[in-house]
Amino acid sequence: MNAMDHSTKKLMNAPEDIIPEMIEGMLAAHPDMLKLEGESGRAVVAVDGPRDGKVGIVIGGGSGHEPAFAGYVGRGLADAAAVGNVFASPSPEQVKQAAMAADGGAGVVLLYGNYTGDVLNFDMAAEECAELGIEARSVQVIDDVASAPKERAHERRGIAGDFFVFKIAGAAADLGRSLDEVEDAAKRANAATLSMGVAVSACSMPQTLKPNFEIGPDEMEIGMGIHGEPGMRRAKIDTADNVTDELMSLILGEMELGEGSEVAVLVNGLGSTALMELYLINRRVAKILGEKGVKIHHTWVGEYCTSMEMAGASVTLLKLDDDLKLLLDHPCRTPALTVGT
Amino acid sequence: MNAMDHSTKKLMNAPEDIIPEMIEGMLAAHPDMLKLEGESGRAVVAVDGPRDGKVGIVIGGGSGHEPAFAGYVGRGLADAAAVGNVFASPSPEQVKQAAMAADGGAGVVLLYGNYTGDVLNFDMAAEECAELGIEARSVQVIDDVASAPKERAHERRGIAGDFFVFKIAGAAADLGRSLDEVEDAAKRANAATLSMGVAVSACSMPQTLKPNFEIGPDEMEIGMGIHGEPGMRRAKIDTADNVTDELMSLILGEMELGEGSEVAVLVNGLGSTALMELYLINRRVAKILGEKGVKIHHTWVGEYCTSMEMAGASVTLLKLDDDLKLLLDHPCRTPALTVGT
Amino acid sequence: MQEINNKGAGGIISGVAAVIVDNKAYLSEIDGKIGDGDHGVNMAKGFGRAADRLDPEGTLTEALQVLSDVLMSEIGGSMGPLYGMMFSDMADSLGEAETIDAAKFGAMIRAGLEGVQDIGSAKVGDKTLLDAFTPAVDAFDASIAAGNTFPEALVAMKAAAETGRDSTIDMVAKVGRSSRLGERSRGVLDAGATSCAMILGAFAEDITARLS
Amino acid sequence: MQEINNKGAGGIISGVAAVIVDNKAYLSEIDGKIGDGDHGVNMAKGFGRAADRLDPEGTLTEALQVLSDVLMSEIGGSMGPLYGMMFSDMADSLGEAETIDAAKFGAMIRAGLEGVQDIGSAKVGDKTLLDAFTPAVDAFDASIAAGNTFPEALVAMKAAAETGRDSTIDMVAKVGRSSRLGERSRGVLDAGATSCAMILGAFAEDITARLS
Ligand SMILES: Nc1ncnc2c1ncn2[C@@H]1O[C@H](COP(=O)(O)OP(=O)(O)O)[C@@H](O)[C@H]1O
Ligand SMILES: Nc1ncnc2c1ncn2[C@@H]1O[C@H](COP(=O)(O)OP(=O)(O)O)[C@@H](O)[C@H]1O
Ligand SMILES: [Mg+2]
Ligand SMILES: [Mg+2]
Ligand SMILES: [Mg+2]
Numbered sequence A, B: 001m002n003a004m005d006h007s008t009k010k011l012m013n014a015p016e017d018i019i020p021e022m023i024e025g026m027l028a029a030h031p032d033m034l035k036l037e038g039e040s041g042r043a044v045v046a047v048d049g050p051r052d053g054k055v056g057i058v059i060g061g062g063s064g065h066e067p068a069f070a071g072y073v074g075r076g077l078a079d080a081a082a083v084g085n086v087f088a089s090p091s092p093e094q095v096k097q098a099a100m101a102a103d104g105g106a107g108v109v110l111l112y113g114n115y116t117g118d119v120l121n122f123d124m125a126a127e128e129c130a131e132l133g134i135e136a137r138s139v140q141v142i143d144d145v146a147s148a149p150k151e152r153a154h155e156r157r158g159i160a161g162d163f164f165v166f167k168i169a170g171a172a173a174d175l176g177r178s179l180d181e182v183e184d185a186a187k188r189a190n191a192a193t194l195s196m197g198v199a200v201s202a203c204s205m206p207q208t209l210k211p212n213f214e215i216g217p218d219e220m221e222i223g224m225g226i227h228g229e230p231g232m233r234r235a236k237i238d239t240a241d242n243v244t245d246e247l248m249s250l251i252l253g254e255m256e257l258g259e260g261s262e263v264a265v266l267v268n269g270l271g272s273t274a275l276m277e278l279y280l281i282n283r284r285v286a287k288i289l290g291e292k293g294v295k296i297h298h299t300w301v302g303e304y305c306t307s308m309e310m311a312g313a314s315v316t317l318l319k320l321d322d323d324l325k326l327l328l329d330h331p332c333r334t335p336a337l338t339v340g341t
Numbered sequence C, D: 001m002q003e004i005n006n007k008g009a010g011g012i013i014s015g016v017a018a019v020i021v022d023n024k025a026y027l028s029e030i031d032g033k034i035g036d037g038d039h040g041v042n043m044a045k046g047f048g049r050a051a052d053r054l055d056p057e058g059t060l061t062e063a064l065q066v067l068s069d070v071l072m073s074e075i076g077g078s079m080g081p082l083y084g085m086m087f088s089d090m091a092d093s094l095g096e097a098e099t100i101d102a103a104k105f106g107a108m109i110r111a112g113l114e115g116v117q118d119i120g121s122a123k124v125g126d127k128t129l130l131d132a133f134t135p136a137v138d139a140f141d142a143s144i145a146a147g148n149t150f151p152e153a154l155v156a157m158k159a160a161a162e163t164g165r166d167s168t169i170d171m172v173a174k175v176g177r178s179s180r181l182g183e184r185s186r187g188v189l190d191a192g193a194t195s196c197a198m199i200l201g202a203f204a205e206d207i208t209a210r211l212s
């Protein structure tokens, strides 16, 4: 209740304009990588992304998760992103414009987190694409272990695991694989990716500036969603090691990893958790994996899928096989992620 | 007063261990780029940085500014970073160990922000280097316009402008330039770099978890330092556009830019300001420069020099000439910054 | 008079929009408890924009279509398609009708209900707007079938929507963002059911006023 | 007795460290007003570590050297070199002395003062620890010169340190982190002057106790 009293400070102009203005600022920052296409003003397209004969990769979702989603647009990753309002899926029209821009004649794969709103809008967009003769396949990212038990894994939310699923699909498309193959790669990445998050403070909508959930000054929530959706349990905030142990045990309880297994690691900050803290979490993740004899192929630590100014973090593991490794290592160049080249 | 009552939540273990643990987590994340050398445990060294005959680039300062400073260690940028405690310069011993690791026989350039503590410690380290036969030159970054008037520019603090000065010096060294030339490049970058910051909320030391300054729920401080040092003025928080106008006018009041001038832009987040907000600021920066006919050579938007979980942002401009442009574009590969390659 | 003119009834949607805009903060707050706190913000954006664009002197059919278009093409989120489809199917059902009597109104809201069911595949009891909408449509039909007047049926519809809305408090969410919470979703109102009851309430009041 | 044994006086530094550690939060809070809020944290880390490592039964010379080494090699910040140099020069001044009388003590603190001045190049009035330290050393010498006893001179030193510390409130900082604030640095204590007065006060009390 305390938290509800005070309002957040944001450096912004009129809240109604925040998304178009953000997009403007983003294009101004990355004119070598991003441009806008279509009339909706919400289809951010890679300058050198879509190519004839290449499967188009379309990503998207609500805003407030920056650098997701438009930050992953660029050569070797996504061809276009549909940018929704804060925490609200883009509309079918906006997704369709992104898909049209991304289409190189070989069809498009639509990748997004598994939320009712996104599913509804992207499904309608896929139908509209079909009417235009663009074959669209959809893969909903479902990495958030906290959001449903294993038996109902298809109901899970998509959180920071987007990062790996997008990367893998983008690489498969960049390598010239077919629509079936790209869809398959995205699905394999999705099946091999699990995440667990923890939140310690709320974020707020630009329109209300009120924290979008209440959390006590000494509390944390294990498993909180990236829009502030309640998670698995509330508890007193604990040490970085203990929190990481809990996140990891929920992931490892489900992901079969043993001596010789290989993973990629993403330690993701939700917005206002310092990089220093994320490195503390990564220290423990590496230790736990090391003790199990699991090889860490690559690690990313930083803000890759945020909830505006929410404080907290998530850990994501991608279990690798040879093909996923090849795709993960494939070069890409986007505002939020550069690999190889 | 209000702010002093509640304490911050950090995901951490024992505060005494936070720096060694952070370094451990950082090395675990980037084993392909970073390693530790010397007994202090505070000299983070590029795996493929120091080379025989190359001028060594040594950076450093207090912790709490992550990814600065160790995040800029890697091929083409710094060879080693000395990592101090939170907001406290590394000791002469720690700097010396970084310098020893970075030395390739051609001398080293020590680069750090202009703070009493850093100057004292790095100067002592430079003397110790001389005793070991390592020639050490020092360049103190002085980009923070808010911290002293132009006539006393040499007294200014170093803030996010570190980014450009380090990058330029690192490139000059990587290109095989002499100690004199690398020092000169760093000085030219330093003279061509100006920053202005704004803070809207405080950060806290891991040991106290108390906000390290007081700021009202509707206030901002123009020109606040990256350790929470008071700035130029307190005011009611304003729109992103108005705040950016003020930051830019202070920079442009001093940096001579006209039709045809070229700059690089860094819009830096202090810790908990969302990327969305940083893009709003960049939108306005680009607009202001565009109206003056100034060409933006490249823009970076993100967290490059933070104050743990402080909320706020800074704008840095580097005025380019041909040589600075060449050095800025020179490839580098570090945890926090990849260019070209 | 047991009917209203379609022409001029576009203003009903202006009234609906005003209620939603007025309740922006409240609806977001409810959504914040078990959702992501944006329901009021998104609804107000869509309904507010539609109110700016529609002609209150035009037909209800046209106004419904304007509202649907804004929701579908610009708003996104769950509400874009769900309410978008609802209002578009309501507009289709009403069509070129000159006047709107109880039968036309009943058919219109039934069409809207089926539109939401079609696209969202949720059922009564899932803790969604259907828990307000379904009993409201049924209550309207039942009231008319029992020989009540159009205004009486509207009263029944509104009351049923509110009872249905309140029934969501005790439910565990089965679909949508809150469905992952299991037992933790119990104990609070559903945001969509709350906005749906507001919309139906605004319809009822405005039409009743026009009928008298 | 107007002298104490050097051997066994290492414990004085344990006491000094305890005072600093106890005032960790207070010193950081003062530093937060016009600095970066870390003075207490860094001081406590350095002095605490030194207290763990030094031998309270050993000489003051050794203890001062341990404290200086920790500050210089592990602590960094402004205090590492400044206090590091101060304690190292104090240790050098004391050297192999068997006993410490007023003259030795006076020479020791004067050496420490010069060490700080040398490395930091600040002057009285700049709002630094020198504003406590300088008048304290002068007061000690003056008191002895006036024929007072060692304990009386220690009282004078402590009092002058505290007056000097309080005088920083009205000063505008000329060096260090706060010097960029101009007029805004007026009105609050200087953190380093505060810790310096604590250190000198702890010295005075412990030595007085040993003398009696
Ligand atoms: N499948 C569905 N069918 C009907 N209503 C639904 C469905 N899924 C969600 N809802 C409604 O949507 C409301 C949430 O809307 P809103 O907050 O605007 O979207 P989002 O959940 O995408 O943020 C819920 O309160 C619920 O009433
Ligand atoms: N040149 C100097 N000479 C003497 N004392 C100084 C000098 N510069 C700073 N100080 C002292 O250092 C104190 C601040 O110490 P501390 O907070 O530990 O370091 P930092 O400013 O690096 O964070 C100031 O309060 C002041 O008394
Ligand atoms: Mg939403
Ligand atoms: Mg400091
Ligand atoms: Mg919602």
Ligand SMILES: [Mg+2]
Residues within 6 Å of the ligand: D031, D035, D036, D037, D038, D039
């Ligand atoms: Mg300080």
